[in-house]
Amino acid sequence: xxxxxxxxxxxxxxxxxxxxxxxxxxxxxxxxxxxxxxxxxxxxxxxxxxxxxxxxxxxxxxxxxxxxxxxxxxxxxxxxxxxxxxxxxxxxxxxxxxxxxxxxxxxxxxxxxxxxxxxxxxxxxxxxxxxxxxxxxxxxxxxxxxxxxxxxxxxxxxxxxxxxxxxxxxxxxxxxxxxxxxxxxxxxxxxxxxxxxxxxxxxxxxxxxxxxxxxxxxxxxxxxxxxxxxxxxxxxxxxxxxxxxxx
Amino acid sequence: xxxxxxxxxxxxxxxxxxxxxxxxxxxxxxxxxxxxxxxxxxxxxxxxxxxxxxxxxxxxxxxxxxxxxxxxxxxxxxxxxxxxxxxxxxxxxxxxxxxxxxxxxxxxxxxxxxxxxxxxxxxxxxxxxxxxxxxxxxxxxxxxxxxxxxxxxxxxxxxxxxxxxxxxxxxxxxxxxxxxxxxxxxxxxxxxxxxxxxxxxxxxxxxxxxxxxxxxxxxxxxxxxxxxxxxxxxxxxxxxxxxxxxx
DNA sequence: CGGTCGATTCGTCCGGCGTCGAACTATTGC
DNA sequence: GCAATAGTTCGACGCCGGACGAATCGACCG
Numbered sequence: 001x002x003x004x005x006x007x008x009x010x011x012x013x014x015x016x017x018x019x020x021x022x023x024x025x026x027x028x029x030x031x032x033x034x035x036x037x038x039x040x041x042x043x044x045x046x047x048x049x050x051x052x053x054x055x056x057x058x059x060x061x062x063x064x065x066x067x068x069x070x071x072x073x074x075x076x077x078x079x080x081x082x083x084x085x086x087x088x089x090x091x092x093x094x095x096x097x098x099x100x101x102x103x104x105x106x107x108x109x110x111x112x113x114x115x116x117x118x119x120x121x122x123x124x125x126x127x128x129x130x131x132x133x134x135x136x137x138x139x140x141x142x143x144x145x146x147x148x149x150x151x152x153x154x155x156x157x158x159x160x161x162x163x164x165x166x167x168x169x170x171x172x173x174x175x176x177x178x179x180x181x182x183x184x185x186x187x188x189x190x191x192x193x194x195x196x197x198x199x200x201x202x203x204x205x206x207x208x209x210x211x212x213x214x215x216x217x218x219x220x221x222x223x224x225x226x227x228x229x230x231x232x233x234x235x236x237x238x239x240x241x242x243x244x245x246x247x
Numbered sequence: 248x249x250x251x252x253x254x255x256x257x258x259x260x261x262x263x264x265x266x267x268x269x270x271x272x273x274x275x276x277x278x279x280x281x282x283x284x285x286x287x288x289x290x291x292x293x294x295x296x297x298x299x300x301x302x303x304x305x306x307x308x309x310x311x312x313x314x315x316x317x318x319x320x321x322x323x324x325x326x327x328x329x330x331x332x333x334x335x336x337x338x339x340x341x342x343x344x345x346x347x348x349x350x351x352x353x354x355x356x357x358x359x360x361x362x363x364x365x366x367x368x369x370x371x372x373x374x375x376x377x378x379x380x381x382x383x384x385x386x387x388x389x390x391x392x393x394x395x396x397x398x399x400x401x402x403x404x405x406x407x408x409x410x411x412x413x414x415x416x417x418x419x420x421x422x423x424x425x426x427x428x429x430x431x432x433x434x435x436x437x438x439x440x441x442x443x444x445x446x447x448x449x450x451x452x453x454x455x456x457x458x459x460x461x462x463x464x465x466x467x468x469x470x471x472x473x474x475x476x477x478x479x480x481x482x483x484x485x486x487x488x489x490x491x492x493x494x
Numbered sequence: 495c496g497g498t499c500g501a502t503t504c505g506t507c508c509g510g511c512g513t514c515g516a517a518c519t520a521t522t523g524c
Numbered sequence: 525g526c527a528a529t530a531g532t533t534c535g536a537c538g539c540c541g542g543a544c545g546a547a548t549c550g551a552c553c554g
Contacts, residue, residue: 011261
């Protein structure tokens with residue numbers, strides 16, 4: 001709490017590319033398995049395991065064992081906070097080139113987050129589904145203090161959102177199929193460009209799959225950005241009342 | 248602004264003990280010479296020089312040459328922000344020693360934050376200025392939901408606080424000079440030991456400079472804590488109606 | 495114009511950390 | 525039980541980066 005704090009300890013944890021990628025992947029608020037994080041970080045499973053251990057011991061992430069998988073999540077809202085500041089500070093690229101800024105804009109507009117939609121598109125879709133009564137619950141917006149301090153175990157996991165029967169009908173009519181399995185129907189994710197919830201879980205995946213299958217969006221190569229097609233812009237506006245530029 | 252941000256670059260800069268000490272020393276808002284920083288970091292001058300170069304190239308600090316000395320300072324308020332968060336997150340060393348706890352108490356009472364006052368002193372000064380009508384606006388007290396979740400982009404920036412004309416008179420009578428420039432007159436900062444606002448911006452700096460010039464407070468060596476002198480305790484009580492122990 | 499003082503550059507040494515393959519543990523499912 | 529899957533531990537390798545001393549640069553001062 002003073003001058004001889006070991007900033008370097010935390011700094012050391014942030015200093016590695018693989019760990020940095022892991023943290024950024026987790027900064028969506030989701031719980032992710034060790035293998036998936038290894039893949040996301042671009043390292044082998046043993047290497048990722050070592051990183052995850054360090055991050056856990058350093059308190060930056062927390063782990064929950066379920067079956068033979070171990071699910072990792074951010075250590076709390078303070079960690080989320082630091083990462084957000086750090087990302088803001090990170091681009092030491094002084095003058096944002098046109099390329100970089102358009103790419104950033106693309107990411108803000110629409111991107112995939114694990115297996116669901118994020119960015120303005122993801123947030124808008126979730127808002128629309130709430131407005132139309134396809135989802136209910138989720139009385140509170142994202143509250144970092146409660147999520148991080150009062151009940152850290154639920155950080156980024158499904159809260160009280162639920163799919164209504166009309167929501168189920170809506171998905172059926174849309175032709176979006178729920179993947180099935182024991183995975184929760186509805187989860188939320190904290191969108192780090194919009195700072196609001198977007199939709200995850202089976203429903204999130206179904207909607208993203210549908211958006212891809214219907215040609216509404218295309219995965220851009222190289223990063224997580226999605227391109228909204230002209231057809232997509234029309235379809236999204238018709239279906240969700242959401243106006244987003246194509247391109 | 249996306250998944251391939253180089254968190255690790257910034258992390259790497261924070262990962263070293265010597266650099267961490269340098270940054271913490273600079274986080275008091277002072278400009279310090281290279282030799283002094285070497286001493287503060289506990290390394291030789293050549294080593295410190297290398298660190299300072301890296302930090303400068305990384306944008307975390309900035310340098311000003313004057314005569315044969317070079318004076319270093321933090322790269323900006325964004326850097327300060329990150330450091331503050333990081334320090335909050337950092338303490339994996341639980342305070343056990345008496346030394347540490349008294350030092351922590353000193354920091355809670357009064358410290359410098361970038362270039363303004365923080366701790367009980369900083370928070371009290373701001374409250375006093377609000378109570379006496381020297382500042383207006385800021386309709387709400389610190390509201391973590393609004394500040395942290397709904398509009399994180401304004402976190403720590405000026406909101407609706409404004410300096411009133413009587414506030415300006417107050418500063419004139421006190422003999423505190425506003426530094427001038429395009430920097431906003433009033434900003435606020437969320438105080439991490441008091442969880443309330445304290446005063447930043449030009450006014451914050453002017454008050455801190457005045458407190459130092461008038462001998463109300465002295466910079467403690469080694470960290471950001473400020474010592475409140477007996478005269479200071481009296482002056483602060485008279486001026487702001489704020490009772491704080493000297494020592 | 496030498497003398498000094500502050501700061502940086504250079505060369506070198508050394509410790510630590512990230513990396514992976516292979517082996518080991520644990521849980522699930524047939 | 526045996527095979528399959530998820531994850532961790534172990535050992536060895538390689539490389540990066542921090543440390544310092546000596547030398548160099550540059551500014552100030554008599």
